[in-house]
Amino acid sequence: MSEFHFLQPLDVLYLRGNRLFGDSTASGEAIMPPWPSMAAGAIRSQLLASHGVDSGQFAQGNAALSGGLAQSLGTPDQPGDFRISHFLLAKSQACEGATPTSRPAEQVQVYLPLPADVVVLAENGSKQVHYLQPQRLPAVIQTSAPCQQIPVLRTAKQAKPAGGLWLNSAGIQAWLNGQAIDSSHLVESKSLWKIDSRLGIALDAQGRTTEEGQLYTVETVALAEDLGFLTGAAGAENLLPANGVLRLGGDGRGAQHTRIEWQSPQPDWAAIAQSKRFRLLLTTPGLFKQGWLLPGMTAENGGYRWKTHEFSARLVTASTARAETISGWDIASNQPKPALRAVSTGSVYWFDQFEGEVSTLQKLVEQSLFSIDAYPDRKRRAEGFNSILIGAWRS
Template sequence: MIPTDYRFITPLDVLFLRGNKLFGAPGSYGESLIPPWPSVAAGALRSRILVEDKVDLQAFAENRLPHPSLGTPMDPGSFTLTAFHLARRYMDGRVEMLMPLPADLVISRDLQEALQLQRLVPTALESAGIQHAFPLPLCPVLPAPQRNKSLSGYWLTETGWHQHLSGARIDHAHLVPQGHLWRLEDRVGIGLDPQQRSAAEGKLFTMQAVSLLQRGHALDPLHPTVVGDYDVGFVVGVTGATLPRSGTLRLGGDGRGAQISGMEHTPSEPDYAGMVQQKRARIVLTSPGIFDAGWLPNGVRKTDQGDYILALEGVRGRLVCAAVSRSEVVSGWDVARRQPKTAQRVAPSGSVYWIDDLQAQPEALRKITTAGLWDPDSDNPSRRAEGFNRFTWAAW
């Protein structure tokens, strides 16, 4: 297995984690995106590596000076972002990753107003006499005895995440409210006149700033005596390059300051042998998926008989069900070329795909997890290096 270098990133200021909407025009409002795209972390880390190695940035940007692990902007090297997750670090140094709710997990309240967690179940609706236009043979159905409004704004602890992946019942203690992790603040910006090099009259806009909670901050503004004993930041994992163990980064819009520090992390491995024996499993995206066929993962093809077959790097199976949230659009700013990156529609993190008739060896499942959902002849090496199309296997 390729070794992964992990680091913990702590912001030193509020962050501007810009989404994909234009802003800056008079009266515009720029929203922040939590969690940000993995390319945000990849760009910050690569910039730090270039500066630390005293690389001529202009020559690198013009593809005239390749870096041993970063390659060039046109031809990336071995550097690959494999993990980028929200996390919190406790006083004893322990770091706990936090994961957004996957698409097959629904939170609601029961009649006693207590939180309840329910899983979507792949179901054949034709047997119940229900007609539908879903392209796959099974539909993800919520088996609920009564109608409930689903809740948002919760995150899973690392333990709760692994409970969900293994198919075990999730303890409510492993749900973390969004309000215990960050606050949003509105900041007013002023447009500049490039000729006069001064503020332009009447050009005010608003940006949403993200303030990740740090140790000692009140968890609930209404109860200021209840404070958190952790710092909220990000965990990053990288293969193919050595990351600095300490120092600062320029992170997000406006290059706000963040601190990078070393950490030890040994990720839990799925039960590959059990999945091979049961011949079925779930694929859960841990980063946005840039797929050639939209919501369909790379490696899945529709046959003339109407089946959706997964055939990728020694892994074969039949896609029978999927829970994919509303698609998103990823773009960004290309620093080397000084222009926007091509906008691409993506399947969001947390999307779930159920695979039946799974035919693979445990080592093949491990290999495809390490590589991500990319075709071997993919013509998008930059997005691969930035950490898109990452996933994990889960029990079904």
């Protein structure tokens, strides 16, 4: 089970990726949505602080944990049961009678970047939303696609795709059920956050004096009012205080965290069981041993089949965004984390010929794809990568 907390920044956030600064006056770009590892580090540090454990001593292996905290966090080299299960941009809408320190009746609006199978076309000032659908191409058309079908956009006329759009809670539910998505389900990113550029200068590590010619600009993210991050933490039940302040993102900017009640949206599982087909959506970057292929996929009859000890399904096709590189800084060892290629958030996979119980898919959503394969390691598992949603696939 996951315990949910709403993380609301008290200042702008430094959400840098893994690109180094180049020449003088170089600019550091912010990434949105940020990697879930940001929340993992913040919440684990808060767990240690709330139990009187020095995080620096823990990172060096000099702090002995006990009881539930030891089972949750383990050690820096061998993490315990703790795992970020959900990490979504969200808006807090407190109900009447709620207080800043106790908000049990919290209502949360969550947002996701457009799934890769959703295309929004701008036509005459309006937005038309279309689903990509797998299509088998005529034999005369040759492609390098690894699947026999490819995702195809079918429209009456050409139009320019609109970018910078996210789905709100109603839009996410519509996607899960395979229902039509309309303009009321779309939110422009500019209404969720703004980019605020900050000027800085490098300092000499010993003398703490400024370095000549080392000016740089960093993009910070200023979230809109009441915006924050809905974060689900598994393996840490009743260990975190109900509310408090923690350090979030680069430069350790402050953020308030508050425990909330929230139910993850569910698809029409009965429709999936009846049709024997479904779509899979990555809600955080996917770290897979076989590149873009999900863990457990094997080549079969000119295509791919997804097999575990509990279910199997045939991969029809996939729509994956450009791969990204995930890294970070390992505080315990004071060195960069290994850089790994990742399948981007929002990538979609279509499956049919499903064999097994639908409950196994439900469990997969709850436990993430790490429940199939531990690649690359338990550290990345704890950081919340490989999280998914499963939705119905309707024609």
